[in-house]
Amino acid sequence: MSTTTHARRQVLAASEPAARDDRQASLREYVMCRPDHFTVAYAINPWMDPTRPVDTALAIDQWELLRAAYLSLGHRVHLLEPAAGLPDMVFAANGAFVVGDRALGARFREPVRTGEAPAHAGLLTALGIDVAAPTAVNEGEGDFAWAYGRVLAASGFRAEPAARAELAATFAVPVVPLELVDPRFYHLDVALAVLDERTVAYYPPAFSAESRAWILGQFPDAIEVGPADAMVLGLNCVSDGRHVVLAAQATELAGLLSERGFVPVPVDLSELLKAGGGVKCCTLELHRPVSPAHSDPLHPLGSAEGSIRTDLEI
Ligand code: ARG
Numbered sequence: 001m002s003t004t005t006h007a008r009r010q011v012l013a014a015s016e017p018a019a020r021d022d023r024q025a026s027l028r029e030y031v032m033c034r035p036d037h038f039t040v041a042y043a044i045n046p047w048m049d050p051t052r053p054v055d056t057a058l059a060i061d062q063w064e065l066l067r068a069a070y071l072s073l074g075h076r077v078h079l080l081e082p083a084a085g086l087p088d089m090v091f092a093a094n095g096a097f098v099v100g101d102r103a104l105g106a107r108f109r110e111p112v113r114t115g116e117a118p119a120h121a122g123l124l125t126a127l128g129i130d131v132a133a134p135t136a137v138n139e140g141e142g143d144f145a146w147a148y149g150r151v152l153a154a155s156g157f158r159a160e161p162a163a164r165a166e167l168a169a170t171f172a173v174p175v176v177p178l179e180l181v182d183p184r185f186y187h188l189d190v191a192l193a194v195l196d197e198r199t200v201a202y203y204p205p206a207f208s209a210e211s212r213a214w215i216l217g218q219f220p221d222a223i224e225v226g227p228a229d230a231m232v233l234g235l236n237c238v239s240d241g242r243h244v245v246l247a248a249q250a251t252e253l254a255g256l257l258s259e260r261g262f263v264p265v266p267v268d269l270s271e272l273l274k275a276g277g278g279v280k281c282c283t284l285e286l287h288r289p290v291s292p293a294h295s296d297p298l299h300p301l302g303s304a305e306g307s308i309r310t311d312l313e314i
Pocket of ligand 1: 187275
């Protein structure tokens, strides 16, 4: 460390919470799908009420702000072509689970979403990723969370326990079983967020007693979220190690994140919440080092999505 950097750290240490200067962002690569055909046409989770009106234009505007937030943080966003008749396709996180240049494809539990899986597999293949075909039900990053060297894999409502063996076989990493118990928190990514190598945030009542004990044992610094933040899907957030993009309504969680030295980036996705989805649901992360070679065949270099920035401070 240079003398100047050292001096700056000492000044910061005097004026800011200790952890703040340590949080490092890293460039991320995401897949998103514009909610052109978003609506609530059926109910496959307790958040969905098909009789309640949905403003698709507002959903698109809100989603565009989420995409803009990622781009302003320097992240790369690949776009999946939205398809008519697949109103939940905006929830790209469910389309696969990707680590390195391998993916486990999705096999949706509900027939109304099964058409999304081949679209994801096609895009990922075009991005140079080898997609393994699933046998058991799994909804991608909905129930699987990459925890830097291992995968947290939930079951209870959507992914089948048998999907864990497929994860282990595809990625050759340890897979940790977790059990969800509250139908409102039907996917892992609405109940727990991995913020960095050491830190998770979670809503304890969404998990079985055994799973709660495991989480606390492994992550003694875990941020426990209360019902107010959980019920606006505050945990359905996306971290780059420093910035945490989260529901604007999750104000208590934003405060807790700031105290820990993270930088909350609030985004309002109120229309998408009507389908039981939020920030993370809209975002499939490709857990691989971002390189200029990973260009997007649908949006080649030269578009905003192709740009790489290294200055991640905001
Ligand atoms: N309506 C969608 C469903 O129930 C919401 C999916 C949200 N996605 C997620 N990753 N939690 O399948």
